[in-house]
Amino acid sequence: MKVLLLENIHPTAIELFKKNGFNHIEIIKGSISEKELINKISDVSILGIRSKTQITKKVLDRANNLLAIGAFCIGTNQIDMKAATEKGIAVFNSPFSNTRSVAELVIGLCISLLRRIPEKNNAAHKGIWLKESDGCFELRGKTLGIIGYGHIGSQVSILAESMGMKIIYFDVSNKLALGNAESCKSMDDLLKKSDVITLHIPGNNETRNLINVQKIKMMKKGVHLINLSRGDVLDLNAVKNAIKAKHISGLAVDVFPEEPKTNKDIFKSPLQHLPNTILTPHIGGSTLEAQEAIGVDVAEKLITFSKSGSSLGCLTIPEINLPYLKNAFRILHIHQNVPGVLSEINGVISHMKVNILGQYLQTNNNIGYVALDIDKKSSLQLMKELQNVKYTIRTRNLN
Secondary structure, three states: OEEEEOOOOOHHHHHHHHHOOOOEEEEOOOOOOHHHHHHHHHHOOEEEEOOOOOEOHHHHHOOOOOOEEEEOOOOOOOEOHHHHHHOOOEEEOOOOOOHHHHHHHHHHHHHHHHOOHHHHHHHHHOOOOOOOOOOOOOOOOOEEEEEOOOHHHHHHHHHHHHOOOEEEEEOOOOOOOOOOOEEOOOHHHHHHHOOEEEEOOOOOOOOOOOEOHHHHHHOOOOEEEEEOOOHHHEOHHHHHHHHHOOOEEEEEEOOOOOOOOOOOOOOOOOOOOOOOEEEOOOOOOOOHHHHHHHHHHHHHHHHHHHHHOOOOOEOOOOOOOOOOOOOOEEEEEEEEOOOOHHHHHHHHHHHOOOOEEEEEEEEOOOEEEEEEEEOOOOOHHHHHHHHOOOOEEEEEEEO
16 A cells, blocks of 8 residues: 655654555655646555645545545645545544644733733844833733634633633533533623633634624724634634724734645735734644644554554544454445445345355445455455445455
């Protein structure tokens, strides 16, 4: 199997692949264009990326040997998940490995904004001694509004409360409050009460420009705003105007609608050169600890899937936790989830008088995933027969 790893995947992932017998590994430090990826993808079995490489339908249409994609990050917006699902390509990510890194950065940004560190830092570099307390505050006693109370939002909640902040949060689904945090009935209610607002939400049609002119008007005058979630959840021009009007007193943004593909490319944003504003280059999870944890997490999922067919943590095909394969031949069958497929599979097995040692099935709305452990004596012909089953997406054998 060929493994292609892009965007500086942590060396721990590379070492794990090598230790597990994957010797054909190509490593590219940065992201590459769609055209370049199309030219490389045809013989790739496992693809590892981070957030910048775009996995489009055109790329997947040329990925005839691709079994799995590992997103060595939290999000999968860069992958055409519909196309991957339709082609039976397993997609794995690491939704929890960098939560602490992001949460710690939020706390650091809270302190920096409330103490107006960006302005004082810039002044000191210019030889100006800006020693004053006007507009500078402690975190203690301030209300932190968390929009999105998932793994990161809840971690921020715990850390911020330990700093003496009052925590309120809003999430579209019911989430158990940690510590003394209080749930808000609506996002508008949260916006009106918060001294600091931090966003931890997914990027989709419902959240695009979630923070806009109307929402900003609901916020307290002098509010501080932090976004480490997705670049398109802020209406950047509305935020820019609110900072100039001093309605927003401090801003920290780590993610942007358009980001440079490499460190050599120029970064431009409407938020540049604004007072008390911190702009960071998508580094929320960029700590050595987080990247190592992500490297181990995603690599282990990819290796386990390729070697045993176990799909725990997969986002495209149903999750099955398969036992270690012993003295058997395993066939993996991915198909459209329509009535009659399993019956036809069992009919083929019965007709060929194959001895079944174990059978495992799981489905979701679109895909059915069957693992068959059979006697090694009957294998290749059965593979051919199963490939001809109606609604089959792909089959694979392990031994």
